[in-house]
Amino acid sequence: MGIPAYAAVDWGTSSFRLWLIGEDGSVLDERRSGEGMTTAASTGFPEVLQSHLAALSAPDDIPVIICGMAGARQGWVEAGYIDTPTSLSAILTGAVSVPGQKRDVRILPGLAQRSKEAPDVMRGEETQLLGAIAADAKGEQIVCMPGTHSKWVRVVDGAVTGFSTFMTGELFDVITRHSILSHAVAGADAMSADPDAFDAAVKAAFGQPALATSLIFGARAGQLLHGLTAAGAQARISGTLIGAEIAGALSSAGKEAAITLVASGRLQALYETAFRTLSLSYQTIDADAAVRRGLSAAAKAIWQNDERKSA
Amino acid sequence: MGIPAYAAVDWGTSSFRLWLIGEDGSVLDERRSGEGMTTAASTGFPEVLQSHLAALSAPDDIPVIICGMAGARQGWVEAGYIDTPTSLSAILTGAVSVPGQKRDVRILPGLAQRSKEAPDVMRGEETQLLGAIAADAKGEQIVCMPGTHSKWVRVVDGAVTGFSTFMTGELFDVITRHSILSHAVAGADAMSADPDAFDAAVKAAFGQPALATSLIFGARAGQLLHGLTAAGAQARISGTLIGAEIAGALSSAGKEAAITLVASGRLQALYETAFRTLSLSYQTIDADAAVRRGLSAAAKAIWQNDERKSA
Incomplete structure (x- = not known):
């Protein structure tokens, strides 16, 4: 196994998934558990993260990029929302650093649609979106992310113009x-x-x-x-x-x-x-692959020109 | 208080309502309780009915007309369904006698819409309908009966042509x-x-x-x-x-x-x-008054040319 460059985490309400990613972007190892936000809010977010990194013998100073409910108000550190309409790339720049950690831990923001008639929010799906749609995609695209709360997003020329939760x-x-x-x-x-x-x-x-x-x-x-x-x-x-x-x-x-x-x-x-x-007519993109690609794009944007641990 | 001519009962899933009705159609007394079908299925339908009649000192031989879930398969005696499309008056003739009672007890049928695409059923609301719409009403009427399961019924020239449960x-x-x-x-x-x-x-x-x-x-x-x-x-x-x-x-x-x-x-x-x-635009009819009027119409149709207790 190669040396991991960073850990990518999709931290939902009721699920936790972590991947160790190599310098070349390949998946070196992974962990899945039910320690979502609900569980971690009582057992401790740093403890849950540490236990999974330790189980994979990850380096102590490995940087970690996180999306999902860990960034909610009731999560680890609130990562706020990027307001629609927005370019997809704005998500990459909205990450929040978790203070007081021995490693560089960043949490990606969610998306908010602040209209009075159709207020809406997402956390985690914006990162799937980032991995599913090329930033330079042209024309109108409708992205369907089914689930407990299905998200439908309208993307025009690489910008999120609006979305709906069903x-x-x-x-x-x-x-x-x-x-x-x-x-x-x-x-x-x-x-x-x-x-x-x-x-x-x-x-x-x-x-x-x-x-x-x-x-x-x-x-x-x-x-x-x-x-x-x-x-x-x-x-x-x-x-x-x-x-x-x-x-x-x-x-x-x-x-x-x-x-x-x-x-x-x-x-x-x-x-x-x-x-x-x-x-x-439709095309399908694997949800796991999409979230990993989105997290990787964020990791690259954050750390490619950085010294490690310089946050 | 006058002498009651019959008892009218609206026996729902979770509610029981009984009225003593005089010869002139006036309400002489009433009882309400939570002993709906769910409760009565374990404590006994005859016992629940008897306890409320006794509490009002009703005559032993008083006839009883019932609508609602007491006529369901899991109720007292199954009263079946009248199929749509149907005239409103067909409901009056579909009552089922409860065997082995010391008094004449009849349960009114429900309505069924047997279409494959939009199958639907009601029990109890057909009696409200009977009390809300004159049998000789002309033209199209839309009747809305809101509740746990709202019923919307289309009536054309006094005939039920279809209905939907929301x-x-x-x-x-x-x-x-x-x-x-x-x-x-x-x-x-x-x-x-x-x-x-x-x-x-x-x-x-x-x-x-x-x-x-x-x-x-x-x-x-x-x-x-x-x-x-x-x-x-x-x-x-x-x-x-x-x-x-x-x-x-x-x-x-x-x-x-x-x-x-x-x-x-x-x-x-x-x-x-x-x-x-x-x-x-709409007109409102009181739901309690409607079900009482429907039960009274049924009682009249069943017993007006009968000897009492001749069932």
Whole structure:
């Protein structure tokens, strides 16, 4: 294994991921854990970081670049927000130094849209974005980053002009766990699938997004009247929320906008299926690779002309 | 107090309401409790009914007409569904007798919309509907019955042509209790009000219902960026869900359709405010009065030409 040049960390609300990156940009080693902001806020951010660096025998003076909720007000050190509209490269310059550390630790800022009508914020996705879109990209690009809180970002000629958060993942979770529809999906697990029910729900909600909260009730009525299965009910709820999300996200996009999906695993499969069902063209970028590329771009911008530890 | 001719019962999932009705249709006495279907399914439906009749010293042989979840599969005796499209009067003829009772007890059926795309069911609201709309009403009427599961019904020349359930009340509940937005509304209670935030949210969601799940996230972002209060966050979530519901419900209605709101209390005030904000004309009918009128119409149809206790 080569000598790591820096550590890159994606520190979310409930997850922690760390990569050791070599001088040539290659991934030398990695750690993943559930010690997200929520956990680290009580056990200590420096302690969590140190334990993972020590487990990988990283050099004591290795610099660390971090994105995500570690920079929130309730995180390690508040890293503020860059306001939209903004160039992507402004994110690179907004990093905050963590004081009192034996190594150079920087946390990247989030993005804020301060409109009164559509206030919105993101933390972590701006770094994925940085890794997904070339800074010199031309024309309008629509970037979809699905998750607990799906982010859709509009990028025009390399500048973020606006974005929207859809609570799709969290709504699916609270609806299937806490509403009357929990009975309709009982027995289905995350891997249960009913592709026909999913496709039909995506199409129906995309076509009539105003009916979304009515269409999901069909998961219950469908069981009472048509013997809809638990997997079918789950697919109907998921497809409805995703179809409505896509309709809303594209409602203000130009017809020629290219969709870039930044995702991996199960969410990647769900959104790719939805886009195909709706005959929307898209390209996919792996979410892990995107965040690492974004962190690497930030590390380069911060340290390439610096002495190490000169912060 | 006169001698009651019959008892009318609205037996919901979590509530029980009983009225003693005189020969002239007047309300002689009433009982309300939390012994809805969920409770009665374990303590016993006959026992719950008997305890309330005894508390009012009702005659032993008083006939009883019931609507609501007591007729569900998991209720007392399943009363089935009348399928749409249907005349309102068909509800009157679909009552099921409860066997083995010392008195004549009838449970009214629900309504079912058996379409594959938009399956839907109601139990209890069909009886409100019966009391809210004259059987000889002409033209198109849109009836809004807000609640945990809001029901919107289209009635044309006295016939139910279709209906939609919107999970508005339950979504508000699970979102404000179980999602990240629970922090945004912490400290606000059911009576907290921010009329401006409510109006703005109703308008925004009515105008762009596809953005509903994004607009509610603004309750969090608005707190982070603009110091939105807990009452403001609550109003934004409530207004967004109601505005999107109204947009969806009216998306298939004719421009000339008259809106009848069947509601009382806090929901009545919220929906009346929303209709006024959107410049929609409506008339309001008290929900309690409507269900009593519907039950009375059913009692008359069943017993007016019968001997008492002849079931």
